[in-house]
Amino acid sequence: MEKDFPKAEKDVALNNYSTFRIGGKARYLIKASDKKELEKAIEKSLESKIPFYVLGGGSNTLISDKGFDGLIIIFKKQKPDVFIEEKDDFGTIETDASTPLSFLVGHLDGFTGLEWAIGIPGTLGGAINGNAGAFDESIADSIESVEVLEINKGIKKKEFKRKDCGFDYRRSIFKSNPRLVILSAKLKFKKGDRDKIKEKIRENLEKRRGHPKGFSLGSVFKNYYGEVDKAVVKRYPPVKNFQDKKGFVPAGFLIEECGLKGARIGDAEISSQHANFIVNLEKAKSENVLKLMNLIKKEVKKKFLIDLEEEIQIFSPQTIDKYFI
Numbered sequence: 001m002e003k004d005f006p007k008a009e010k011d012v013a014l015n016n017y018s019t020f021r022i023g024g025k026a027r028y029l030i031k032a033s034d035k036k037e038l039e040k041a042i043e044k045s046l047e048s049k050i051p052f053y054v055l056g057g058g059s060n061t062l063i064s065d066k067g068f069d070g071l072i073i074i075f076k077k078q079k080p081d082v083f084i085e086e087k088d089d090f091g092t093i094e095t096d097a098s099t100p101l102s103f104l105v106g107h108l109d110g111f112t113g114l115e116w117a118i119g120i121p122g123t124l125g126g127a128i129n130g131n132a133g134a135f136d137e138s139i140a141d142s143i144e145s146v147e148v149l150e151i152n153k154g155i156k157k158k159e160f161k162r163k164d165c166g167f168d169y170r171r172s173i174f175k176s177n178p179r180l181v182i183l184s185a186k187l188k189f190k191k192g193d194r195d196k197i198k199e200k201i202r203e204n205l206e207k208r209r210g211h212p213k214g215f216s217l218g219s220v221f222k223n224y225y226g227e228v229d230k231a232v233v234k235r236y237p238p239v240k241n242f243q244d245k246k247g248f249v250p251a252g253f254l255i256e257e258c259g260l261k262g263a264r265i266g267d268a269e270i271s272s273q274h275a276n277f278i279v280n281l282e283k284a285k286s287e288n289v290l291k292l293m294n295l296i297k298k299e300v301k302k303k304f305l306i307d308l309e310e311e312i313q314i315f316s317p318q319t320i321d322k323y324f325i
């Protein structure tokens, strides 16, 4: 392995690669600066029979304190290449999965469709994987196609059209199948009025101002789109109001109603600003976070008969099996 990856760092603390500042050590870590390097790293790890895991900005991944006895590939580039092709009223943008989402928002001069993404950390690859979104929009709305490495017995390069990506609310085929590694994507945007675009970006930033500041992964659970028990709806009229107005019940509302704001285990705390955020006050462990998440699920189930589903991804020895090739 050392021969194959002379540039790999060894025994690397992964907390530095997550916005949550949580995570044990990885045996190896490589920063891939472009898709060729990413591909090469994956090829080598398959040859060496060392499991790998790709991270972008680490802003949606809870990394276990137990770390990873394998290779972490960081696919994130601060100054990426973004190619824009204009035709009629549209622009097609092609860029690597390593491009930070915020960079893309800033780069879309005169095109509309990504204003919702302002303030969301992480990369395009991570956003496509989790179909990131906000304010009723998501990355799926702009995707034309995604270039992917499919890893089975060997490696195959494939193009997935949007309809093949299995996009749904915070879902994609990539999220459910870690053998699909995203290399790059083509996105399509409409030309728009520059002042209106700026204004929308400003408004969206303003909406985020109330979000907790510290180390976090953003929203931990998905909002609830399913049916709610009739007796529960009767007992909690705001549930019906949310369903009628928004079409879902916000996870933050459910957690707050359970009186869990400010609940703390170790240094992990359910934010008192926004109940669907868990913040790492300083030295939180992944175990602390998992326990808080279980507490949330248990209390919400008890009070509302609702099973909350995680929005964040959990990367731990229990989930690592599926990354073995």
Ligand SMILES: Cc1cc2nc3c(=O)[nH]c(=O)nc-3n(C[C@H](O)[C@H](O)[C@H](O)COP(=O)(O)OP(=O)(O)OC[C@H]3O[C@@H](n4cnc5c(N)ncnc54)[C@H](O)[C@@H]3O)c2cc1C
Residues within 6 Å of the ligand: 019, 053, 054, 055, 056, 057, 058, 059, 060, 061, 075, 097, 098, 101, 119, 120, 121, 122, 123, 124, 125, 126, 127, 128, 129, 130, 131, 132, 133, 134, 174, 180, 181, 182, 183, 211, 216, 217, 218, 219, 313
């Ligand atoms: C303060 C804050 C606010 C946030 N607000 C929002 C929000 O409004 N809406 C929202 O949707 N999210 C939000 N998030 C969550 C997160 O920022 C987004 O989901 C982001 O798109 C994740 O990107 P990432 O590169 O950091 O992903 P990572 O955490 O690095 O990875 C997430 C998953 O994607 C996989 N992955 C990463 N890159 C690739 C690749 N190239 N190919 C295949 N798989 C890959 C990883 O293996 C992992 O399973 C927020 C987070 C924070 C901290």
